[in-house]
Amino acid sequence: MPTEPYVVYLEPDDEITSVVRRVRDTDARRVVLVAPSRTKATSSAVALRLLAEIAGDDGRRIALVADPLARSLAAEAGLAAYASVRDATTATGDTAAAAEPVRRATINVVRGDDRPGAVAAPVESHPLLRSAALDETQQVHVVPVPRRPEIAPRRPAPRRRRRVAALIGAVLALLIAGGAGAAVLPAATIQITPLSRAVGPVSYELAFDSPTIARGTLTASQAGRATGTYQISTPATGTAVFYNFNFAPVGVPPGTQVAAGSVVFVTVERVVVGPGAIAPGGQIAAGEAQVGVKATAPGPAGNVGPGSINQVLDPSTDAALRAYPNNDRPVVDNPAATSGGAQRSGPSIQQSDVDQAVAALQKQLADALATRLPPAAESVAAAAPGTEKAAIQVPSGLVGKRDQATFQLSGGMTYDRATIAMPDVIAAAGARLANDPGSVPSGRALVAGSLDVQKGDPRRDGDRLIVPVSVKARSSARIDADRVRDQVLGKSLQEAVAALGGLGEVRVLLWPGWVADVPRLPFRVSVEVAPPR
Structure with a gap:
């Protein structure tokens, strides 16, 4: 064990059990x-x-620094007691101390004997002087007392065990008494409702150096x-040849x-058919004129083969071209097929x-x-700039394509997105405000x-994410x-309220009702803090 004394400072509410535990927690002698x-x-x-x-059983020596009353009790218990820590820690076993004699009761030792009337003489205990040094017990030289031969030895009773049990019972009684005393000691409850005030709004730019980065291509x-639908409705077109058997030119009007x-079909323009002439053999060689024609109705029915057009529906034109009735x-023909209908x-x-x-x-890409x-x-x-824009290819000529x-x-x-969770943004904003002395003194x-x-x-700065809040x-x-x-310890009710007035609404409850001041014992003063308003 260490030879230097180990100093233990006790609290007002320390029980003997906690003191024993603290003594045993150290290795000091x-x-x-x-x-x-x-x-x-x-x-x-x-x-x-x-x-x-207990200290004696553990091989330790204990000294007490306390007030006179406690030192007197320590002397009765056989413990060295001092008025100051300096005296207790600097004293040695050879230092003489102003010690009070420890009064011991006279102990009559009675031993049994086989012979009647054999009783040991009373032995008076002598006072043991308490030393002021840390080694508070003086060495006691045991002087053997000659035993009378006629006194038969007696089997020793388990006195030590009974004495320890009695001491433990006494300590428990003290603890119970102490708890009862605490229940009747004056007490105070300090109730505080802090008053809040508005802060902000304050603007910050929060920079996150390690946001989650997602990159890729979709x-x-x-x-x-x-x-849409389309409609095609066109008439057939072609060329017609008119034949004039008259000896005078014949005009064919358009239509x-x-x-x-x-x-x-109708002719698309006016044409003049030249006169016929007498051919060898006495026949008339008809004059000819070519003109474009167009079907009066759209559709494929107007697509006729060559030689299919053979009628002039206008009687006067037909008669003029024939020259004579028989x-x-x-007087009309189409040398080639009509088409386009x-x-x-x-x-x-x-x-x-x-x-x-x-x-x-675009929605499909955004959903992905x-x-x-x-x-x-x-x-x-x-x-990142230039990303997350859909590039869609539309073939040329697609609009208007038929069938x-x-x-x-x-x-x-392509995407390159930096992300930070909203709770992290809120936490960072709260920490920034809480540590801003201009806003929260x-x-x-x-x-x-x-x-x-x-x-x-938010905006990007490379891989950093900047979030204005x-x-x-x-x-x-x-x-x-x-x-x-x-x-508030020891203060009057009014003084206590005034001392704490800067914290908000303060109520001081004293118990019992006749108490006028806050107790001086801290453990009898409780503090209750309500949510701010």
Whole structure:
């Protein structure tokens, strides 16, 4: 064990059991106990005797530094007692001390004997002088007392065990009495309701050096459907040749109708057919003129073969070209087939069809990006410049294309997103405000649950994320229960309220009702702090 004394400072409410535990927790051979005015553990001689017994069993020497009353009790218990720590720690075993004699009761030792009347003479104990040194017990030389031969030895009774049990019982009784005493000692309850005040709003820019970074490329495709239709309705066209058997020219006006069976055509311009002439053999060689014709009705029915147009439906023109009634030779013909007559409809891709497909493709890419990022409501994020823009290829000539009911578009998107969780933003904003002496002065603290953080538009600085915020809250005075006790111990009700007035609304409850001052014992003063308002 260490030879230097080990000093233990006791508290007013220390019980003897806690003192024993603290003594046994040290390896020192000598222990100095320093007790304030009236410590529970040093207010009973029985408790101090128990302490002396236990120290003796452990091979330790204990000295007590206390007031005169406690030193007197220590002397009765066989413990060295001193008025100061210096005396207790500097004393040696050879130092003479002004010690009070320890009064011991006279002990009559009675031993049994086989012979009647054999009783040992009473032995008077001598006072043991208490030393002021740390080695408080003086060496006792045991002088053997000659035993009378006629006294038969007696089997020793378990006195030590009974004595320790008695001491423990006494200590328990003291503890019970102390608890009862504490129940009737004056007490005070300090009730404080801190008053809060508004803080902010204050603007900060929070920089997060290690946000979560998500990078990648997305691709997608989207089918579109043609919702437009087209209509084709064109008449057949061709060339007709008029034959004039008259010896005078015949003019054929535009719009002159000719026919191929039931299909009617009209001439597209005026033409003059030259006169006929007498050919060798006496026949008339008809004059000819060519003119364009167009079917009067659209559709493929006007597409007729060569030689199909053989009628002039205008009687006067027909008569002028024939020259004489019994001429049965044709006065009109089409040397080549007519063509271009058509009438049909089909699907057609419109601009609105393409726009709808582009919008669907952009949403598809945005949804795919959302699955790779934290929920927007729970985080703050910013993309790197030039990213997260969908690139969609629209083929040239797609708008207006006919006879194609569907079409396909494809596109892609690159992303580079920095994200920070919203709770982290709120925590950082709260810490920034709490540590801002211009907003929250020393001695004040933010009221729990009062923080309000509004975020602005975040931006990127490389891989860093910059988040502008506007922060407001409420603050109240910091309440230190020990400091509150120190400020009111021993004060009157009015003085205590005045001393704590800067903390908020203060109520001081004294018990019993006839008590006018706050107790001087800290453990009899409780502090209750209500939520700020």
